[in-house]
Amino acid sequence: MAGRKSSPSADQPAGVATAAGLQRREAATADAGDAAVQAVLSSLSTFCVARVPAGDRLCVALSGGRDSLVLLDALQRLALPNALSALHVNHGLSPHAADWACFCADFCAARAIPLQVIELAPIASDGEGLEAAARRQRYAAFARCAADWLALAHHRDDQAETLLLRLLRGAGVAGAGGMPAERALHADPAPAGGSPARAPRLIRPLLDLPRATLTAYAGHFGLRWIEDESNADCRHRRNFIRHRILPPLSSVFPGGSAALARATGHFAEAALLLDELAQLDRERLAPAGGRLSLAALNSLTDARARNLLRHEMRCAGLPAADARWLEEARRQLASTRATAETCVALPAGSLRVFRGELYVLPRLPPLPSALPWSFDGDAVLDWGGRRLLLRRTIGAGISLARLAEGAAHFALRCGGERLQPDARRPRRSLKNLLQEQAVPPWQRERLPLLWCGGQLVWAAGIGVDAAFACAAGEAGVQLDWEGLSSAAVVASPLASSSAN
Numbered sequence: 459m460a461g462r463k464s465s466p467s468a469d470q471p472a473g474v475a476t477a478a479g480l481q482r483r484e485a486a487t488a489d490a491g492d493a494a495v496q497a498v499l500s501s502l503s504t505f506c507v508a509r510v511p512a513g514d515r516l517c518v519a520l521s522g523g524r525d526s527l528v529l530l531d532a533l534q535r536l537a538l539p540n541a542l543s544a545l546h547v548n549h550g551l552s553p554h555a556a557d558w559a560c561f562c563a564d565f566c567a568a569r570a571i572p573l574q575v576i577e578l579a580p581i582a583s584d585g586e587g588l589e590a591a592a593r594r595q596r597y598a599a600f601a602r603c604a605a606d607w608l609a610l611a612h613h614r615d616d617q618a619e620t621l622l623l624r625l626l627r628g629a630g631v632a633g634a635g636g637m638p639a640e641r642a643l644h645a646d647p648a649p650a651g652g653s654p655a656r657a658p659r660l661i662r663p664l665l666d667l668p669r670a671t672l673t674a675y676a677g678h679f680g681l682r683w684i685e686d687e688s689n690a691d692c693r694h695r696r697n698f699i700r701h702r703i704l705p706p707l708s709s710v711f712p713g714g715s716a717a718l719a720r721a722t723g724h725f726a727e728a729a730l731l732l733d734e735l736a737q738l739d740r741e742r743l744a745p746a747g748g749r750l751s752l753a754a755l756n757s758l759t760d761a762r763a764r765n766l767l768r769h770e771m772r773c774a775g776l777p778a779a780d781a782r783w784l785e786e787a788r789r790q791l792a793s794t795r796a797t798a799e800t801c802v803a804l805p806a807g808s809l810r811v812f813r814g815e816l817y818v819l820p821r822l823p824p825l826p827s828a829l830p831w832s833f834d835g836d837a838v839l840d841w842g843g844r845r846l847l848l849r850r851t852i853g854a855g856i857s858l859a860r861l862a863e864g865a866a867h868f869a870l871r872c873g874g875e876r877l878q879p880d881a882r883r884p885r886r887s888l889k890n891l892l893q894e895q896a897v898p899p900w901q902r903e904r905l906p907l908l909w910c911g912g913q914l915v916w917a918a919g920i921g922v923d924a925a926f927a928c929a930a931g932e933a934g935v936q937l938d939w940e941g942l943s944s945a946a947v948v949a950s951p952l953a954s955s956s957a958n
């Protein structure tokens with residue numbers, strides 16, 4: 459658990475011993491230490507050589523605890539053909555936080571390893587604890603790290619604990635797959651006009667090694683580390699499993715922890731197969747990446763339909779839904795007529811049916827009620843979590859001269875708007891135009907509209923009013939809402955992700 463650590467410590471041999479006993483034990487410890495060093499270095503080398511190309515930048519997420527120190531120490535000893543650095547995140551949650559950052563700085567300085575310390579002040583959002591907020595922000599900081607690979611020091615016993623924790627929380631096959639050895643991290647969206655930062659890939663090179671091996675390695679080299687005082691607190695569920703469940707379990711099932719960690723691999727493989735089945739179903743029912751129809755979904759067996767729904771939700775960036783939510787969603791969709799407009803609520807979004815087709819919608823960020831118009835050149839604005847692009851043009855889009863004639867601003871629909879996108883046809887109600895373009899009702903309420911002097915100039919998904927259209931050779935501006943200057947508006951917000 460990253461968060462509360464006390465002062466640096468090293469492993470102390472327990473108990474009193476005779477000189478001969480002590481010698482025997484020292485010899486045995488030395489053997490165990492040698493074996494542990496071998497195990498760590500060869501496992502780490504195999505892992506990194508297979509995944510991290512020479513020349514890539516490799517950074518270790520350094521909490522100051524034993525495991526991440528072992529990882530950094532071992533990587534330096536291996537002298538791989540990669541620039542090695544470390545990253546410490548200081549959450550500032552503990553009175554000792556500054557000491558931990560200093561400890562990491564001293565450790566890295568003594569070894570000439572560049573260290574970046576990121577200071578955070580976690581703020582919990584709705585229903586989130588402070589530890590969860592710290593974790594979320596820590597992973598966001600990891601995604602901003604200037605490296606190609608970011609290595610975390612989770613080990614095999616962490617994996618076993620994670621499996622038990624997740625099963626007890628009701629995880630399904632994918633959740634029981636545990637922490638992956640490698641996955642993508644997602645950087646924040648690019649600032650207006652900027653190119654998106656490239657996030658490193660997260661790796662866990664120690665995932666196959668037991669905690670005891672890392673302890674023996676640290677003992678062999680006399681490493682000192684910071685002990686997390688909260689690791690002993692069994693009010694935390696993970697600690698309860700670590701101290702009260704796994705030790706007695708291992709005394710009856712000596713390889714129990716390893717078997718649990720192995721089971722995550724079986725679950726991960728099963729999850730992969732289920733995903734492949736969902737993709738096959740999708741390709742068969744909605745060829746060429748088209749939208750899934752309700753009728754097609756309802757032609758599947760219950761289990762297969764739920765599997766496909768789970769897949770669709772993941773593709774839309776929604777967190778995995780509890781089995782009960784999925785069952786309820788399946789039940790409601792199975793009893794829906796293909797023509798009806800249905801909305802099934804999900805914990806972080808909704809499933810909607812419109813004109814017989816299925817839409818998976820993440821909960822969308824709030825919209826501004828209005829936004830003043832200003833145009834000094836190409837720009838990207840945020841409108842409800844999606845990009846509103848303003849591009850200078852000649853002879854296309856909205857006439858800048860006409861726009862300058864009145865006060866202009868963006869606003870939401872409030873009903874009764876009229877627009878004349880085609881000068882040869884009469885002015886029409888926006889509602890009618892949106893229906894004609896098959897823009898789903900929930901999207902109609904989110905579209906940005908541009909007004910000037912009390913007149914509607916432009917509606918996302920529809921186009922420009924003829925009175926404001928740019929003449930040939932005239933300076934103009936082209937507006938796009940996430941690439942949608944007309945029709946078909948999709949519902950995905952700007953990318954976000956959270957996973958282990």
Ligand SMILES: Nc1ncnc2c1ncn2[C@@H]1O[C@H](COP(=O)(O)OP(=O)(O)OP(=O)(O)O)[C@@H](O)[C@H]1O
Nearest residue numbers: 459460519520521523524525526546547610611612
């Ligand atoms: N504050 C932090 N700064 C940088 N990396 C961190 C931080 N907290 C955790 N990590 C990374 O995440 C891994 C898992 O975190 P976890 O909280 O389980 O471990 P820990 O007990 O804090 O530290 P360790 O695993 O190094 O003993 C760590 O091994 C480390 O690589």
